[in-house]
Amino acid sequence: MRPRLVLFGDSITxxxxxxxxWGAALAEHFARQADVVLRGLSGYNTRWALKxxxxxxxxxxxxxxxxxxxxxxxxxxxxxxxxxxxxxxxVPLGEYKDNLRAICAYFKNxxxxxxIILITPPPIHEPARIRDIYGDNDPSRQPERTNExxxxxxxACITVAKExxxxxxxxxxxxxxxxxxxxxxxxxxxxxTPSGNKILFDExxxxxxxxxxxxHSLRSDLPLFHEIDPKDPLKAFEI
Amino acid sequence: MRPRLVLFGDSITxxxxxxxxWGAALAEHFARQADVVLRGLSGYNTRWALKxxxxxxxxxxxxxxxxxxxxxxxxxxxxxxxxxxxxxxxVPLGEYKDNLRAICAYFKNxxxxxxIILITPPPIHEPARIRDIYGDNDPSRQPERTNExxxxxxxACITVAKExxxxxxxxxxxxxxxxxxxxxxxxxxxxxTPSGNKILFDExxxxxxxxxxxxHSLRSDLPLFHEIDPKDPLKAFEI
Numbered sequence: 001m002r003p004r005l006v007l008f009g010d011s012i013t014x015x016x017x018x019x020x021x022w023g024a025a026l027a028e029h030f031a032r033q034a035d036v037v038l039r040g041l042s043g044y045n046t047r048w049a050l051k052x053x054x055x056x057x058x059x060x061x062x063x064x065x066x067x068x069x070x071x072x073x074x075x076x077x078x079x080x081x082x083x084x085x086x087x088x089x090x091v092p093l094g095e096y097k098d099n100l101r102a103i104c105a106y107f108k109n110x111x112x113x114x115x116i117i118l119i120t121p122p123p124i125h126e127p128a129r130i131r132d133i134y135g136d137n138d139p140s141r142q143p144e145r146t147n148e149x150x151x152x153x154x155x156a157c158i159t160v161a162k163e164x165x166x167x168x169x170x171x172x173x174x175x176x177x178x179x180x181x182x183x184x185x186x187x188x189x190x191x192x193t194p195s196g197n198k199i200l201f202d203e204x205x206x207x208x209x210x211x212x213x214x215x216h217s218l219r220s221d222l223p224l225f226h227e228i229d230p231k232d233p234l235k236a237f238e239i
Numbered sequence: 240m241r242p243r244l245v246l247f248g249d250s251i252t253x254x255x256x257x258x259x260x261w262g263a264a265l266a267e268h269f270a271r272q273a274d275v276v277l278r279g280l281s282g283y284n285t286r287w288a289l290k291x292x293x294x295x296x297x298x299x300x301x302x303x304x305x306x307x308x309x310x311x312x313x314x315x316x317x318x319x320x321x322x323x324x325x326x327x328x329x330v331p332l333g334e335y336k337d338n339l340r341a342i343c344a345y346f347k348n349x350x351x352x353x354x355i356i357l358i359t360p361p362p363i364h365e366p367a368r369i370r371d372i373y374g375d376n377d378p379s380r381q382p383e384r385t386n387e388x389x390x391x392x393x394x395a396c397i398t399v400a401k402e403x404x405x406x407x408x409x410x411x412x413x414x415x416x417x418x419x420x421x422x423x424x425x426x427x428x429x430x431x432t433p434s435g436n437k438i439l440f441d442e443x444x445x446x447x448x449x450x451x452x453x454x455h456s457l458r459s460d461l462p463l464f465h466e467i468d469p470k471d472p473l474k475a476f477e478i
Binding site: 018021023037047059064087224231233234 | 467
């Protein structure tokens with residue numbers, strides 16, 4: 001049975017098949033080895049994600065076999081400030097942690113053998129958020145998200161992952177190590193440029209490898225072209 | 240049940256999740272509506288594809304429901320010249336047609352309600368093939384593929400599609416209507432640039448729409464962000 005990777009998260013997951021996206025890059029990387037299943041829900045926080053878990057996973061792994069891994073990538077919307085324009089996306093920190101625990105418990109129960117990979121919210125470039133929301137650079141504006149709040153939620157995500165024994169990708173920290181991350185990795189202060197996508201893609205590959213899932217460890221589907229003998233091609237297809 | 244699109248073909252399918260690829264663009268376009276399943280086999284012709292059909296489709300649609308559509312995109316390798324370096328990929332024209340008929344019959348039997356969309360081989364830019372194979376521009380070289388041969392196989396593909404009543408995308412003709420298609424649409428005289436991918440993506444969308452499969456006709460998975468009332472977000476999640 002072909003292994004599956006399920007990507008569950010908010011808009012940064014939903015948009016991960018755009019040109020240069022981290023989801024498409026996974027599908028390309030594992031093209032002959034695994035299926036990548038997209039379950040991104042733009043704008044969602046963990047509270048809403050919890051409400052739709054069963055419906056969101058319809059068709060994600062019907063064949064009976066557990067997916068090899070599922071990425072859980074929420075928090076960017078939970079960390080929205082509670083007193084700014086996108087306040088209805090905000091989820092308090094304690095509830096965010098509880099919701100992450102509940103999402104992980106759901107997957108642990110549904111797919112016992114799947115690796116559950118948590119991803120922290122990314123960093124925020126506040127001036128770009130103001131431009132995105134208000135269409136201007138008025139310095140009296142407040143952004144609807146701050147990097148500090150995102151960092152607090154990132155730390156909470158790491159805490160929950162460690163408590164539950166799941167691998168975690170600290171993209172909040174990793175991305176900020178990139179020169180000019182504010183504009184090189186982020187397109188609008190929140191979503192990812194192709195370079196930002198590449199940072200996450202590399203981290204997901206490393207994490208998958210740490211749980212035994214890599215191009216080297218996986219069987220390739222069907223004879224590869226270079227394995228087919230030009231003098232006797234059909235030999236490769238004898239079972 | 241979430242609808243599925245299955246992409247079955249050679250390297251132009253296998254590479255369709257690279258940045259700007261037509262497969263990834265389909266996954267992005269239908270992110271909240273359908274799953275795109277990648278089954279690309281680089282280097283394969285229809286003869287080899289027929290040998291592995293059952294194994295290639297493992298896990299492609301386990302849930303019992305037929306995929307909404309399957310693209311069948313072979314011929315670029317079948318049309319390889321029988322007396323040049325990649326001769327072992329060549330499949331005679333008559334056999335190519337028979338193999339396409341057999342592949343369509345297989346899908347018709349396996350997934351009776353799925354639309355079977357045939358795609359012709361793309362055009363060939365011969366000087367770029369010579370460069371790709373031999374690493375030089377020596378004018379005495381012969382390419383391993385010609386545009387004329389690809390056109391003959393494209394016509395055969397169209398004939399089979401019409402005979403069986405399946406929709407067909409004539410990418411050989413469509414692509415050659417693009418200015419400077421030799422280099423703007425093709426990267427190495429055979430595979431697609433992002434612009435070439437966009438041409439095919441648009442054609443696939445049009446063809447899907449012609450069989451009743453479009454963003455407008457499909458239900459979106461779960462409440463969309465703009466449908467969630469900021470004053471009472473949880474209302475959207477009441478079943």
